[in-house]
Amino acid sequence: MTYSERPEGAMLTPRSARVAKIAALSGRSVRQREGRFRVEGPQAVRALLEREVREKSEGRSGILEELYLTDKARAAHPELEQLAARVSVRPRPATPEVIEAMVREQGHQSVAHPQGAIAVARSLELDWRDLLDDLGEGPCTIVVCERLQDPGNAGLIMRTADASGASAVFFSEGSADPLAPKVVRASAGSLFQVPFARKVPMDELLGELRTRGIATAATSPRGTQNLFAWAPPARLAWLMGNEAHGLSDDILEGADSRVAIPIFGNAESLNLATAATLCLFESARTRAGAR
Amino acid sequence: MTYSERPEGAMLTPRSARVAKIAALSGRSVRQREGRFRVEGPQAVRALLEREVREKSEGRSGILEELYLTDKARAAHPELEQLAARVSVRPRPATPEVIEAMVREQGHQSVAHPQGAIAVARSLELDWRDLLDDLGEGPCTIVVCERLQDPGNAGLIMRTADASGASAVFFSEGSADPLAPKVVRASAGSLFQVPFARKVPMDELLGELRTRGIATAATSPRGTQNLFAWAPPARLAWLMGNEAHGLSDDILEGADSRVAIPIFGNAESLNLATAATLCLFESARTRAGAR
Missing domain, CATH: 3.40.1280.10 (SPOUT methyltransferase, trefoil knot domain)
Structure with a gap:
């Protein structure tokens, strides 16, 4: 995951195409077609990052593709940024409104509380x-x-x-x-x-x-x-x-x-x-x- | 609970005032003010009716106020009507759309599946x-x-x-x-x-x-x-x-x-x-x- 192609100035908004793509991962067929899934909340995101650190330390590739944190989540859970740094990932900033839009499910208001932390990862597929x-x-x-x-x-x-x-x-x-x-x-x-x-x-x-x-x-x-x-x-x-x-x-x-x-x-x-x-x-x- | 004041011809619609009052029981303050709550689905409704039978057999008054069944729920769960009869209650017919409207929560599409059975009961309050x-x-x-x-x-x-x-x-x-x-x-x-x-x-x-x-x-x-x-x-x-x-x-x-x-x-x-x-x-x- 690199950010070289993403100019710092291009802040996401709730209507960004990238946000809609992440929201669409609520759907099973979209997850299957894209081979990706969404990870919500500091606890789950931390567990994903810890897995990344383990995998990389054993020479395997990770599954993390994108990581978004609000300022509040970054402050409340400093370990997320620290873990991300250990696998050379820089979290992308997002507003609470953007995070909210990422978990919105079709026809629903969200019932999820991602608390300012969202990641997207490649599907864990074990035979x-x-x-x-x-x-x-x-x-x-x-x-x-x-x-x-x-x-x-x-x-x-x-x-x-x-x-x-x-x-x-x-x-x-x-x-x-x-x-x-x-x-x-x-x-x-x-x-x-x-x-x-x-x-x-x-x-x-x-x-x-x-x-x-x-x-x-x-x-x-x-x-x-x-x-x-x-x-x-x-x-x-x-x-x-x-x-x-x-x-x-x-x-x-x-x-x-x-x-x-x-x-x-x-x-x-x-x-x-x-x-x-x-x-x-x-x-x-x-x-x-x-x- | 009697139906004498409710003419048989007055079928409920999703926009009936009575339906809105039942939907409003999703709110804690409404439940507290009215001293009533909503019971959804055949399993919970059956347990409520069994409680009514027990209470009445011991000479106590029950808590059931209203009971609604779709034709499908009535056919799939005949015991509901039988239990209701034992406490002299006649279920009121409702369409699936009416049942759906009764569980709609404010600002949400419903995530509940009441499977055609809804009751309203007086609050269970034990000191x-x-x-x-x-x-x-x-x-x-x-x-x-x-x-x-x-x-x-x-x-x-x-x-x-x-x-x-x-x-x-x-x-x-x-x-x-x-x-x-x-x-x-x-x-x-x-x-x-x-x-x-x-x-x-x-x-x-x-x-x-x-x-x-x-x-x-x-x-x-x-x-x-x-x-x-x-x-x-x-x-x-x-x-x-x-x-x-x-x-x-x-x-x-x-x-x-x-x-x-x-x-x-x-x-x-x-x-x-x-x-x-x-x-x-x-x-x-x-x-x-x-x-």
Whole structure:
């Protein structure tokens, strides 16, 4: 990223073509066509910059393309400029109105609060088979989301996967796009920590897991194992289904274990990210010997 | 609720005054002035109707004031009409456009999906001291939210409190309003299962907890107890703080225990509802002897 072609005098306005292009990244088809996505807010932008520093220190190229900060964000989060300097990037100044226009979604007023920090990055694309290869042969916990719909849940699952020390997250074909702005926001930076793959074909993935000796645990209210009376295997894939319909029947039936989370009160069910939290930390506790 | 004064022929339109009044319940001040709130979607409406049936069977008056269903919602969720009949309520028909107009928030296109079902109810107002009295003297787990901001988190905490068998949720002064539409939606009906109080003065509440022998556990990354190596007391209040700033210093320092959730990966922190999930289910497991 260089600024030699951008004269300092050409300040962006909310109506600049560049701003409209960034706003358009709210759309999945635009992200796919351009191979880029938008990163909003100081926390996510910092995580992206930290990833840039890591990648460059290991001789790999980064994904950052553009970085915009308001004066206020620059003052409130001086580490952003410092991290950017370590990868030879100079943030471009923007007014709050420009930042606001960058996150405006079609037909909506924005509900996002980017707090004066926006970046654009090239799509993180990992091949799901490479991701499996990277797991090696030791203990590992992974998450497989089948037809997960809600971007907030997708982001929360990334964040909890990260916090619980999980190795990777796989999103099936038909799942929410992990590069959607709401997912990036909800992941609170974990998108840049936990490797993930998207549009993964479920049948092939499940076959590969079997070949590699990674057990599968389907989470379902119809499960026969009580999560809290079960010791998750050292190499395990947690299978999480659709918010409304759960896992597909064949995936539920084909799993090595079917695990239910006990409901102690009157609630009909748990939120999907809540269920994932309990499962992932159960694996973490077992790995840590803390159970 | 009777319809005698509403002629059958007067179908609502998106521009009816009654529709505008329901849409206005998106605003906190309107909810407070009118003492009513809006309930959206078949799941939440069903939970409200189930509460009506329970209350009336015990000789208490309900809170339901108005109920609207599209033809499609009526066909997809026949139990709604059946439950309504048990409390002598006839749902009023509405077109999808009318339902859409009822959830439109000022300056926004709606992001809600009420799926053809809307109710209006009188505010659930429980006095926080009465709520403490109802806990009795046996084991109990409660949640206290101090300056919780995010409506999605507030709703998720209600849902998880319910699922984990907690007895009550207290929202401090300065917290999100639990009767806000987003909270009602995210609670997935648990708002009508778990008793809660709002605008609770923290100082007085903490004093009362002490008097009643209910221990307090502050959740904080700075905690000295490891959640997974700790046995929560049988009578416990989990104190959850603000999303950005955590608990106030004096509340954190004054708590009987300060509990941290171990982070096994690189995530900076857990989402607040995620943290509450792990704490509440830890209490549930201890109560159930499943640890």
